[in-house]
Amino acid sequence: MPRSREAACRPVLGLGMGLTVCILILVTSTGPGRTQDLPPTAGSPPAEAPAAAAPTPPSFSASATREVLVAALGFLEPRTLEAHSAQDFCIWGLDGLTAIDPTLSVMETHPTLPRTTVPAPGTAVAAEKAPDTSAQSPSILTVLQGQTVIFTQPIPPANNNGAWAELVTAAMQAAWKQSVTLRDAGPDALLQGFFDELFNHLDPYSRYLAPAPALSDRTRRSGDTGTVGLTLGQNGRTIVIAAVNANGPAWEAGVDTGEHLVSVNGRPTHGQDAATVQSWLEGDNHTSVTLGISSRGHRMTTIRLERTQVPPETVFASSDGPFTLLRVASFSTQTAEEVSQFLDQVVDEPGRTTPSTAPSGKKAAGIIIDLRGDRGGVLQQAVTTAALLLDHGVAVTTHGRNPLANHIWAVQGGDMTNGTPVVILVDGRTASAAEILASALADHRRAVVIGSETLGKGLVQVIGQMPNGGELFVTWSRNQAPLGWPIQGLGVMPQVCTSLGIDSLQAQLSALKQGNTLQGEAVQMARMARYPVPVTKILEIRKHCPAAIGSDADMDAARALLSSPAAYRAALESVPDENSAPLH
Known part of the structure; x- marks a missing residue:
């Protein structure tokens, strides 16, 4: 296929911009001092070659750790889907010490005795009956190694970020001094363990990336060389x-x-x-x-x-008989522009009429967008890609606790393909931004989705850069498809299901050619779901087209559907229109 060397993206979005917050604090340190070797004295034996210096073991930096914790707590508090205090985050995160060294444990206690009688670090603690907590002095955080107290300190107010950062840093430093296992793991492991345990209490997609993998991830997202x-x-x-x-x-x-x-x-x-x-x-x-x-x-x-x-190339075009195949591997900062370039060729190829000159109803043969295995990426790129194929409408809405997380992502500008039939291929690995594109085009009856149930990742992360160069990915909103159903957990129900076997697929295609749909009930059931959807209901819906890895049957079904206008139209209409869908 010839390549277009001119950008064809147009101003198509009517939407608020998403937020990426970066907290940048520069930390500098002085290098170690140097010593000068003295020359050998007269008559002394030849000096032996100096032994290779053993690498200096990494040390725990209290100041650097405190800075990361202060930045992280400030970033998390206003953005998580559910409200939590600094105390919640830190108590959860300190369990990361135990994850690294099982001899360590962290306790939050409510002593009945005056605070001056709390065992001092280094003392043994005998097992006792749990005290009556009906009338207590302020809570105490205690870190033990086995039965020995190695750190104890009163707990500060729940939402005092600075005080909690100080407390966690001091607890980590005390554990570092006592635990060989922690020192062997290194200081980066303490922060990684802290955030891993913290995010275990939130959702599967919030996470912390240490400085090195964070740099690699930034390079993958936008190109950094x-x-x-x-x-x-x-x-x-x-x-x-x-x-x-x-x-x-x-x-x-x-x-x-x-x-x-x-x-x-x-x-x-x-x-x-x-x-x-x-x-x-x-x-x-x-x-x-x-x-x-x-x-x-x-x-x-x-x-x-x-x-x-140069951002990574994410769209790869080829021809499949009369049809154009666009494989989208992920959604990076230039994915919509790449799709635009290839769509521009579809309408400008010799023998095909352009949208501005085409008689009513004159279209190219068809476009197949392959999103199988596409794990998503930049949400805005999925919306912009949808705008290239939609005349107008809502592509997705996002809902979160933070006001900045709430958006109606609306598109306008015109379908640059003049209504060319579109089929989208998905499978059980299709996720996130790829699911947004598939659901937007299907809900507006602009494309037919073929394949299996998708992954069901309908949560959006905002990225915060930490002072050490690491990054926090924090879930702060949920995606809702144009017809009002939640993508999280449900995934996208295809209009043509290929994961039920070849006999089922053939029966579906035969029915569609007669203007009927065997997947209609499952599609309707999925589109009628509203947040929050019980797990049992999600499982009931998804069993109608179980998630599976894509296969050749997907492409066979796409060709068959695009070759039959009646079947294509019936599949489009199996999705309820916006007037018959329930209120959001």
Whole structure:
């Protein structure tokens, strides 16, 4: 399929922007001092080669830990779906000490004796009958190693973030001094364990990423290295361009796959390995790099490109007979733009009429959007992609405790494909932003969803960057499809189910060609559900099309449906329209 080199995205959104909060605190430290070796005295034996210095074990930094905890508590408190205090978060999180070293335990006690009689750290505690807690002095937090108290301190007010950060830091420091297991695990493990245990009390998707994986994740989301968007391969001693990222400057300059990369900044590539030459292409953002490129039978041409951050390519196009297949691997910061470029080709290809000149009803043969295995990504990109295929309407609504989490994500601007039939393939791994796109197009009767029940991840995370470079992903809103049903837990019920076996699929397709639908009852039941949906009800609905890994049957069903206008129309209409759906 030829490539379009012009952006085709239009201003299509009428919506509020989502929030990403970054809390940045720079922490600096001085390096260790150096000692100077004295020269040997006369007559002394030759000095032996110095032994390799043992690596210095990591130390626990109270100040750095406190800063992360203060930032984290401040970020969590206004954003979690349910309200919790700093005390809740910290008591949960301190169980992370036990997860690392099972000899440690954390207790919240209500002593009946005056606070001055609380056992001092280092003393043994005998097992006693639980005291009467009817009239107590302020609560005490105690950390024990076995039966020995290693830390004890009065509990501060429940919502005093700073005091709780101080308390947790002091408890961690005391445990660090006493536990060899903690020291072997390292200081990063204390924070990881703290947040792991904290988020175990919230939902499956809130999480903490330590600095190194957080950096890698940021790079995956948006691209963080200055480059030109080329992937290189090798043919003998020649460097060959194996792929061109449509989001990069090389694509815009017309570089194509199969061409030879002869030089980089005048440096010959012949005889070099592909990985080495790939590194030559990278550098600081907005710096220039000169490439010498040749193709078979042509002289070398020189082009000068400016390096930039290039998001990963997420959309891959191909042809399947008369149909266009777009496989969307994930939703990154440029996914909608990539989809737009390929959709632009669908309406501009020779022999096809454009939306502005097409007679009423004249359309391309069909588009298949493959979301199988797509775990989602940037919510706004799913909404923008839906806007490329919808004339107008609500793509999704989000609902949370924080006012900034509440949005009606509405789209307008016009279907750039002139109503070309669309089929969406999903499976049990399709999640998050991919489910938003599928539900938006299905609920507006703009596409037919084929496959199995999707994962059912209908929760949205907001990202907060911590002072140490780590990141918190905190669930702060729930997604609701255009017809008012919750995506979380339910997933998207396909209009054509392929996970019930080939006989069931053939029966469904035959019925659709006659204007009937065998999946209609299951689709209606799913669309009528309203939050909160009991687990038993979710299981009852999902059993009508069990989640499964995608198969060739999905593509076979897509071709059959797009080849039969009657079947396609019947499948579209199995979803209730907005007038017959219950109130949200």
